[in-house]
Amino acid sequence: MSNTSKIITRFAPSPTGLLHLGNYRTALFNYLYAKKMGGQFLLRVEDTDRERSKPEFEQNILDSLAWLGLEYDRISKQSENVDKHTDYLQKLIASGRAYHSKEEVKEAGQRAEVIRFKNPNRAVTFIDLIRGEVSFDTTDLGDFVIAKSETEPLFHLAVVVDDFESSITHIIRGEDHISNTPRHILLQEAIGAPTPIYAHLPLVLAPDRSKLSKRHGALPITDYRDAGFLPEAIINFMALLGWSPQHGEGTNEEIFNLTELIERFDLSAVGKSGAIFNIEKLAWLNKTYLAKLTLEEKLTYVTKVLPSLDQTVLTKITPLILDRASNFEDIKKMKEAGELAYFFESPKPNKDLLKNTAHLVKVSELLGALPQADWTIESIKNSVWDFATEVGRAEVLWPMRVALSGQAKSADPFTIAAIIGQEETLARLTYAQNL
């Protein structure tokens, strides 16, 4: 493959705020497309607005991308390219394509003079990879402002120059940029740059179908990280928002890691309509990825939420916790609701909840006879099973479980017994018998 045909995409966020999941989906699609095509994926921090750009926002973008595993081949900051922008600006002015324009100052901070692009006022048509042919009449745009001064280029100019200078071949961005495209095409022609291939992604929508934003509580991606969502789950979820692996011959699978996504991704399989961010599906995805973790990873995960609990016990109950939780909040709730307490301390079962303590003596006897070395879930179960079946499982198992947990809902009695140990099990059984 020759160098000129190499595909280069870019993610060009501005560090003027915390980016949400919709923004990172754009990054993901740029990444996937570049990798799929054997090309490069660039990160360009669009910090032309010196007033609003903040280092902490930039850092958050870097952190988020790193966490998601979206590695870029190159990073640049738009502010470092101002020389280039002004070079082109000079040329545009010299050739009469742009001009100094006297302005009426309406608001504080406005300049009395800015630089406007001389709009050729014509129709512009481009092919959007997702939408097909799109046409605009640029007359509606007027002579738009491209710089505050000869040393202060603005967004439209900066974008076009930077994309040209870094040989961007494909611009994949949100649909909210679709109306900027004719301006950019006009500018490209004016500076003698080729028009890259455009693909405008449908927007990620808030539940009320409007553009996702802070106003709807759209969280920065790092908040999902801090809430216990796994990057794999977020990646998978974002990919499914607007793109479908089920196209063509299709597949009903939808669990894909980054590598698999690169393999399968296809811009032509990206839909055209906006997609509402469905948190429930994210939770489900997170749970499935949580289940894939190794035991050590699970323990690390759970420990983040329950740092003060006894590690030995926590290790044993981690699988149980993750069977019932899909994020940190779920685990916190389990803890607060007392659903975990019985693993750490003896419960005080409610007599009514116990229902029937008649068979507990026999259960104690059976379990007491078990050799310490044989104290496993399997053996515990086997030792009481026949008896339970004989007199009625619910008659035996329910009281046994409540005696051990004190809860109406809990893990099964065999698992609890195995975790708390023989001595403690017998003690709890005895306590319940005497209620």
Added chain:
RNA sequence: GGCCCUAUCGUCUAACGGUUAGGACGGAGCCUUCUCAAGGCUUAAAUCCGGGUUCGAUUCCCGGUAGGGUCACCA
């Protein structure tokens, strides 16, 4: 309001003129060695409306309607 984009179950989506309109999340029900969770099975649930084109439209065209985006000296 001008311009632009979009329109299949509640949600994410598949079906690129012919299907009993498929899958997933969520819901409901059942099963799964007592409860909960997980798992399995079953089930309810959709082509925005009106015209065309066609032997035949979810699919193509036109018009409505609805929703969204955008109209900065932000990006």
